[in-house]
Amino acid sequence: MSDWISFYDFKHSVIYVNARHRDVHYRIIAEGIHAYVPAHSAVVLDYGCGEATSADLVAAASAHLSLVEAAPNVRAALAARYAGNEKISVLTPDEVAARPAGSFDLIVMHSVAQYLTTAELDRLLAIFRTLLKPDGLCIIGDIVSPKLAAPAAALALLRFGAAHGFFWAAVGGLIRIFLSDYFRLKKTHGLSHYDEAAMLKRLRAAGFAARRAPRNIGHNQWRMTFLARLL
Numbered sequence: 001m002s003d004w005i006s007f008y009d010f011k012h013s014v015i016y017v018n019a020r021h022r023d024v025h026y027r028i029i030a031e032g033i034h035a036y037v038p039a040h041s042a043v044v045l046d047y048g049c050g051e052a053t054s055a056d057l058v059a060a061a062s063a064h065l066s067l068v069e070a071a072p073n074v075r076a077a078l079a080a081r082y083a084g085n086e087k088i089s090v091l092t093p094d095e096v097a098a099r100p101a102g103s104f105d106l107i108v109m110h111s112v113a114q115y116l117t118t119a120e121l122d123r124l125l126a127i128f129r130t131l132l133k134p135d136g137l138c139i140i141g142d143i144v145s146p147k148l149a150a151p152a153a154a155l156a157l158l159r160f161g162a163a164h165g166f167f168w169a170a171v172g173g174l175i176r177i178f179l180s181d182y183f184r185l186k187k188t189h190g191l192s193h194y195d196e197a198a199m200l201k202r203l204r205a206a207g208f209a210a211r212r213a214p215r216n217i218g219h220n221q222w223r224m225t226f227l228a229r230l231l
């Protein structure tokens with residue numbers, strides 16, 4: 001397990017300043033994914049879904065939703081949360097990689113690419129290329145640009161908190177994140193940043209025709225979402 005995966009493998013990640021932040025965050029992500037579900041018959045994959053507390057919203061709009069998480073405790077919590085929902089499966093990365101080619105109409109990987117090396121990202125894009133149906137859509141979201149990534153994330157969190165009634169918790173949360181392993185891991189393991197041209201080039205090399213979406217999924221509009229289809 002990579003150290004970033006261990007970092008996220010808590011019952012409640014330090015990344016969310018409180019339960020309200022976590023739930024508003026995942027509701028907005030789910031609404032963003034929901035907007036891209038092409039039809040009620042669609043089979044959807046959310047790769048690196050995290051706690052995904054509003055995944056039922058996406059599942060309700062599709063035929064089936066596979067949630068993939070590498071962190072075992074997060075995966076166990078997802079399995080417990082959605083045990084009664086037969087439209088949702090919770091899978092490991094290896095389990096989804098073994099699924100037949102052309103299994104999914106929509107594949108989403110949101111806010112994960114920054115924790116992957118470029119080689120890991122390329123390996124995953126190759127897997128997504130195989131798993132996607134020929135007319136399917138692959139969404140790579142929350143790509144962090146190299147410019148002012150940390151101040152932009154902090155400011156976006158404070159604005160998000162102000163808009164949703166957890167501003168002071170966001171201030172406290174930023175201090176907690178600062179004192180957590182996040183910055184140590186950032187130093188030792190790094191975070192992968194891409195500007196728009198670099199990500200488009202990477203997606204093209206992986207066999208996708210891609211464009212940047214007008215809005216990023218989620219609250220941080222300094223980050224970017226890319227919409228990719230098979231070349």
Ligand SMILES: C[S@@+](CC[C@H](N)C(=O)[O-])C[C@H]1O[C@@H](n2cnc3c(N)ncnc32)[C@H](O)[C@@H]1O
Pocket residue numbers: 004005008009029047048049050051068069070071074093109110111112115116142
């Ligand atoms: C910032 S969270 C994003 C969660 C959710 N997608 C969102 O947008 O809020 C990153 C998640 O990616 C997961 N992750 C990191 N590396 C992964 C990998 N190689 N395969 C699958 N999940 C991974 C982490 O465990 C964590 O839950």
